[in-house]
Amino acid sequence: MTRKQLIDNIKSKQSFLCVGLDPDIKKIPQHLLDCENPLFEFNRQIIDATAPYAVAYKPNLAFYESLGTEGWIAFEKTVNYLREHYPDQFIIADAKRGDIGNTSRMYAQSFFEHLGVDAVTVAPYMGEDSVTPFLGYEGKWVVLLALTSNKGSHDFQLTEDTDGTRLFEKVITTSSRWASPESMMYVVGATQGRMFEDIRRLAPDNFLLVPGVGAQGGSLEEVCRYGMTPDCGLLVNSSRGIIFASDGTDFAQRAAEEAKKLQQQMAEELKKFSV
Numbered sequence: 001m002t003r004k005q006l007i008d009n010i011k012s013k014q015s016f017l018c019v020g021l022d023p024d025i026k027k028i029p030q031h032l033l034d035c036e037n038p039l040f041e042f043n044r045q046i047i048d049a050t051a052p053y054a055v056a057y058k059p060n061l062a063f064y065e066s067l068g069t070e071g072w073i074a075f076e077k078t079v080n081y082l083r084e085h086y087p088d089q090f091i092i093a094d095a096k097r098g099d100i101g102n103t104s105r106m107y108a109q110s111f112f113e114h115l116g117v118d119a120v121t122v123a124p125y126m127g128e129d130s131v132t133p134f135l136g137y138e139g140k141w142v143v144l145l146a147l148t149s150n151k152g153s154h155d156f157q158l159t160e161d162t163d164g165t166r167l168f169e170k171v172i173t174t175s176s177r178w179a180s181p182e183s184m185m186y187v188v189g190a191t192q193g194r195m196f197e198d199i200r201r202l203a204p205d206n207f208l209l210v211p212g213v214g215a216q217g218g219s220l221e222e223v224c225r226y227g228m229t230p231d232c233g234l235l236v237n238s239s240r241g242i243i244f245a246s247d248g249t250d251f252a253q254r255a256a257e258e259a260k261k262l263q264q265q266m267a268e269e270l271k272k273f274s275v
Contacts, residue, residue, distance in 0.1 A: 001090050002139055003182050006055070007231050009090075010232050010275070013052075013054075013263070015267065016055060016236055016270075017053055017054045017238065017266060018056035018058050018238075019047075019056070019237075019239070020057075020060060020237050020238065020239025020242075020243070021043050021047075021057055021058065021059040021060070023042045023043055023243070024244075025063075025067060027244055027247065028251075029042070031249060039063075039070075039071060039074035040073075040074040042243075044081055046242075047082060047086065048252065049255050049256035051086050051089065052256075052260075053256070053259040053262070053263035054089065055088075055089065055090060056090035056091070057082060057089055058091075058094050059075055059079070059094060061075065061094060079091060079117060090118050091117040092117065092235075093111050093115070093119070095107070095111070095120055095121055096121050096122065097122055098122045098125065098126055098131065100129065100130060101132075104129075104131070104132075104134065105133040108120070108134045108137065112137045118139070118140060118141060119140065119141035119142070119185065120134055120143065121143045122144050122145070123145050124146075124171050128174075141183050142184055143186070144175055144184065144185070145186075146168050146171055146188055147188050147199065148187065148189045149190065149211070169198070172186060172199065176202070181205040181207070185206055185207040186199070186208050186209070187210075188209070190210045190219070190220075190223050191218045193226070196208075196226035196227035199227070200227060205233070206233070207233050208233060210223055210235065210236045211239070212237075213238050220265055220266070221269070224273070228269065230275065236262075236266070241258055242258045242259050242262075243255055245258045
């Protein structure tokens, strides 16, 4: 999916919602456990219920890989279902890959050629040759980890060099030379607040994938105040607050309700910024 297609979809739907598909087998409704593939059935119903309000989906591979072959089958079926029934949705494989060049090429081939997702999250620690293999595909994206919200982010991301440059700033300035905003996004946690201003000084045009709104306590209004651009420039992810809104037979309906609430808030924010 191109940048223009993504922006057009955001404007058309008045939404920049990304639904995180993190189907913890211990938390999905009990009545689904009798299905042939409980994870896929859970995802299918969540997707059908929330697709009118979302522009993207982000399956987190850990929740699939933890179940071995069955989990990987569920992941593939989920991607195929989205591709077949909701081709306008932007699909992010939340895999956090990143390895030496030859290995990264294999990862890129798996996600972009075999599975056909639109984007992959990538860890930048090993540098340029671990990231660029993902950038050789037209219409595909790298979503590079920049500044996260977890407690451990302080261990490395906020450390400063002798010039006072923080590590996450160096990640953004260096990686911006590898690709344009047409194919490079950054992960920035929603709880970072005004830090979005610092990021926008370095990456004024890149899309930001923003997890942490909802269950993790991030403020949508604050994210938009400091992070929104004339093209929106944001994909705000919500996982638990939507997909686990209920553990009963009404789980899909409740997910739709929560997704709609967020979409309505997003429409208001887009109106504020005349997007």
